[in-house]
Amino acid sequence: MPDTAIAISQLSKSFQRGSRALSEVSLSVERGEMVALIGASGSGKSTLLRHVSGLTLGDRNGGAARVEVLGRPIQEHGRLVRNARCIRADVGMVFQQFNLVGRLTVLTNVLLGLLCRVPDWRGTLGLFTAAEKRAAMEALDRVGMARFAGQRASTLSGGQQQRVAIARTLVQKASVVIADEPIASLDPASANKVMETLAAINREDGITVVVSLHQVNYAAKYCPRTVAMRAGQVVHDGPSAALTPAFLTELYGADSEELIVDARPERDLETGPRGAMPEPAFAAG
Numbered sequence: 119m120p121d122t123a124i125a126i127s128q129l130s131k132s133f134q135r136g137s138r139a140l141s142e143v144s145l146s147v148e149r150g151e152m153v154a155l156i157g158a159s160g161s162g163k164s165t166l167l168r169h170v171s172g173l174t175l176g177d178r179n180g181g182a183a184r185v186e187v188l189g190r191p192i193q194e195h196g197r198l199v200r201n202a203r204c205i206r207a208d209v210g211m212v213f214q215q216f217n218l219v220g221r222l223t224v225l226t227n228v229l230l231g232l233l234c235r236v237p238d239w240r241g242t243l244g245l246f247t248a249a250e251k252r253a254a255m256e257a258l259d260r261v262g263m264a265r266f267a268g269q270r271a272s273t274l275s276g277g278q279q280q281r282v283a284i285a286r287t288l289v290q291k292a293s294v295v296i297a298d299e300p301i302a303s304l305d306p307a308s309a310n311k312v313m314e315t316l317a318a319i320n321r322e323d324g325i326t327v328v329v330s331l332h333q334v335n336y337a338a339k340y341c342p343r344t345v346a347m348r349a350g351q352v353v354h355d356g357p358s359a360a361l362t363p364a365f366l367t368e369l370y371g372a373d374s375e376e377l378i379v380d381a382r383p384e385r386d387l388e389t390g391p392r393g394a395m396p397e398p399a400f401a402a403g
């Protein structure tokens with residue numbers, strides 16, 4: 119297995135009627151890293167992450183543009199490679215919204231992670247083996263959601279849905295997990311649980327995690343490395359600890375206020391000391 123999980127080189131993206139969303143971005147993430155991608159609204163975080171799984175294609179005139187996952191190109195010069203489906207199977211996606219199919223049960227949603235690994239006919243008919251269902255239950259257990267397995271996904275809270283989406287990536291056996299603003303609409307306690315769950319799969323399973331965040335405090339708390347974007351370019355790449363308020367102001371000016379939100383759970387905000395540990399991620403609730 120190669121040491122590099124994600125290698126992006128000279129990637130540019132322009133949308134038809136818009137400005138340039140990405141401008142010659144180059145970025146490399148090693149296997150087993152947990153990296154935060156921060157930036158103000160519109161800085162290009164989602165666009166960049168969508169390129170990693172080939173959901174968005176770079177500009178065709180982008181000469182040397184290339185995106186590789188685990189040493190294999192998934193797109194080159196704005197074109198998806200032929201075996202992209204195979205490479206995509208290694209990339210688990212967790213989105214801010216529309217993560218789960220609301221009318222399906224939590225267990226079935228987790229089993230959907232297998233769609234890229236089982237024959238089409240089996241996936242279409244929803245024919246999963248007992249062993250696959252056991253694996254899905256184990257994944258739900260790991261994220262503290264096993265007792266919700268038979269419930270419709272639409273009945274879960276936002277944070278619970280995100281944890282189910284993470285369980286789906288475990289069943290998928292993704293080596294790389296891309297989480298695009300997974301905590302954007304969550305309260306601090308739920309946000310901490312989701313971040314702790316991502317940190318746990320990174321720590322315990324060696325899964326490479328790249329997570330885009332608006333709030334730099336969560337980056338500092340959970341991710342050793344932060345990549346900061348502004349106007350479609352990487353403007354900082356280094357230890358998260360370097361992102362002091364003064365440095366953020368230097369990078370983003372007045373926009374830096376958008377990026378500073380307290381990462382402590384609500385009860386700690388009222389009573390506890392700064393930097394208190396988050397709730398255990400794997401407790402159900």
Ligand SMILES: Nc1ncnc2c1ncn2[C@@H]1O[C@H](COP(=O)(O)OP(=O)(O)OP(=O)(O)O)[C@@H](O)[C@H]1O
Binds near residue numbers: 136138157158165299
């Ligand atoms: N499908 C699209 N069509 C046209 N323009 C787009 C599209 N997707 C993104 N953009 C533009 O590309 C730029 C980068 O958007 P992107 O969503 O990647 O930023 P972001 O940093 O993820 O923002 P946010 O934090 O608000 O999600 C923005 O100017 C946005 O309007």
